[in-house]
Amino acid sequence: MTDLDSSHIKLPPVFTQRGEATSLPRNEIPEGMLPAETAYQIVHDQAMLDGSSRLNLATFVTTYMDKEAKLLYAQTVDKNMIDKDEYPATAAIEDRCWRMLADLWHVPDAGDTIGTSTIGSSEACMLGGLALKRHWQAARKAAGKSVEKPNLVLSTGVQVCWEKFCNYFEVEPRWVPVTEEHLFLDGYELDKYVDENTIGVVAIMGQTYTGAYEPVKEIAAKLDEIQADTGLDVKIHVDGASGAFIAPFCQPELEWDFRVARVASISTSGHKFGLVYPGVGWIVWRDQERLPESMIFHCAYLGGDMPTLALNFSRPGAQVLLQYYQFLRLGKEGYRAVQQGCLDVAQYLSAAIADMGPFELISKGDTIPVFAWRLKKDHSDNWTLYDLEDRLRMKGWQVPAYPLSDNLSDVTLQRIVVRNGLSHDLATKLLADIKTEVDFLQQLDGPMPHEKRSASFHH
Numbered sequence: 236m237t238d239l240d241s242s243h244i245k246l247p248p249v250f251t252q253r254g255e256a257t258s259l260p261r262n263e264i265p266e267g268m269l270p271a272e273t274a275y276q277i278v279h280d281q282a283m284l285d286g287s288s289r290l291n292l293a294t295f296v297t298t299y300m301d302k303e304a305k306l307l308y309a310q311t312v313d314k315n316m317i318d319k320d321e322y323p324a325t326a327a328i329e330d331r332c333w334r335m336l337a338d339l340w341h342v343p344d345a346g347d348t349i350g351t352s353t354i355g356s357s358e359a360c361m362l363g364g365l366a367l368k369r370h371w372q373a374a375r376k377a378a379g380k381s382v383e384k385p386n387l388v389l390s391t392g393v394q395v396c397w398e399k400f401c402n403y404f405e406v407e408p409r410w411v412p413v414t415e416e417h418l419f420l421d422g423y424e425l426d427k428y429v430d431e432n433t434i435g436v437v438a439i440m441g442q443t444y445t446g447a448y449e450p451v452k453e454i455a456a457k458l459d460e461i462q463a464d465t466g467l468d469v470k471i472h473v474d475g476a477s478g479a480f481i482a483p484f485c486q487p488e489l490e491w492d493f494r495v496a497r498v499a500s501i502s503t504s505g506h507k508f509g510l511v512y513p514g515v516g517w518i519v520w521r522d523q524e525r526l527p528e529s530m531i532f533h534c535a536y537l538g539g540d541m542p543t544l545a546l547n548f549s550r551p552g553a554q555v556l557l558q559y560y561q562f563l564r565l566g567k568e569g570y571r572a573v574q575q576g577c578l579d580v581a582q583y584l585s586a587a588i589a590d591m592g593p594f595e596l597i598s599k600g601d602t603i604p605v606f607a608w609r610l611k612k613d614h615s616d617n618w619t620l621y622d623l624e625d626r627l628r629m630k631g632w633q634v635p636a637y638p639l640s641d642n643l644s645d646v647t648l649q650r651i652v653v654r655n656g657l658s659h660d661l662a663t664k665l666l667a668d669i670k671t672e673v674d675f676l677q678q679l680d681g682p683m684p685h686e687k688r689s690a691s692f693h694h
């Protein structure tokens with residue numbers, strides 16, 4: 236008698252099995268089965284062709300967590316966030332997490348605030364926008380006025396989720412253009428955009444294009460003036476996808492959060508500088524009154540009476556546990572260390588890139604650890620930032636070039652997002668690679684052949 240399983244012995248070696256040595260249908264579910272090992276190997280190997288996430292300097296989303304977090308993730312991957320009756324401990328942790336954020340963002344009354352986790356900032360922004368819309372509708376109806384034409388005031392430099400919000404929920408976007416003088420929403424001429432149909436104003440803490448903070452306090456002061464002149468009381472939603480996890484630790488004096496009385500709600504991405512793998516986001520409202528009761532559903536079929544506030548139903552619960560893990564593991568001290576480390580690397584990189592000669596910085600990475608640059612106006616036409624993007628991609632780095640928004644779309648920027656995991660050491664290697672490629676492009680005596688150029692766009 237032997238304990239060797241002979242069917243296993245007869246299995247051909249890896250890479251010679253059906254599916255690996257033969258082709259599988261691409262767009263139909265195969266008729267037959269594969270051994271688990273073979274299926275694993277095939278999927279694993281195809282995913283290898285994706286770029287290395289750590290070298291992707293386009294994304295804001297976490298690509299590094301430590302091994303205890305990975306272990307926790309693997310152990311809790313089956314938890315469904317919506318099953319609050321089945322997973323009451325996870326539900327309680329979700330509650331604790333948004334309360335911690337409410338506290339971090341200086342909510343005036345911890346007993347009267349409300350919040351939730353979401354799948355990311357996009358869903359959180361949809362909920363924030365909807366609450367503004369519902370509020371406006373209720374007030375208009377109570378005054379016997381029309382609710383036909385809601386509008387939302389925002390910069391053309393907002394993230395695409397706000398275009399989605401306006402499109403999906405039928406709100407007119409009142410775009411405030413970005414100009415060379417006003418690269419972000421700063422309150423300038425706000426009175427031209429706000430009227431009785433304005434449901435709110437969006438302020439971005441950490442603009443996608445440049446990393447800039449929109450000055451929430453100044454925007455609020457402008458809205459105070461507007462209220463004094465017209466009686467319109469317009470609230471602010473702060474889209475703090477990145478900055479709401481940076482400013483509290485690294486720019487604590489900056490007043491952008493619930494310390495500003497006009498701020499009704501704040502959203503953020505747990506999976507950006509919240510330092511959790513995708514996808515988790517958060518939203519907190521100043522007080523319960525700011526979240527209309529009509530947005531909360533009571534659902535009985537999971538057991539118990541569960542209030543739910545979300546666009547999705549089922550969604551992973553593990554990310555919420557990972558957020559709690561990071562809060563405990565890092566504490567404020569740890570978050571400050573990680574975020575300040577990223578800011579230091581960003582400013583080290585931006586200073587060196589400014590020194591190379593052909594570039595002009597648009598931002599230097601002193602708000603969120605994100606910065607962008609453009610070619611100097613008198614630079615040769617032989618190459619563009621898209622060429623530099625392509626050259627760097629050949630070395631494994633993804634450093635996206637993209638047009639600025641709207642009426643500045645003829646300006647091309649290139650941007651680096653410094654995340655936890657882009658160490659000073661790795662940044663030095665990146666600089667050497669940028670230098671090599673810039674030298675190559677600078678010595679061209681004619682234009683780069685542009686039909687080969689890729690113009691990918693990243694948010």
Ligand SMILES: *Cc1c(COP(=O)(O)O)cnc(C)c1O
Pocket residue numbers: 295354355356357358360394396439440441442443474475476477504516
């Ligand atoms: C990333 C981002 C979003 C969207 O966030 P997701 O978490 O990816 O859904 C919204 N607003 C801003 C400013 C962002 O940077």
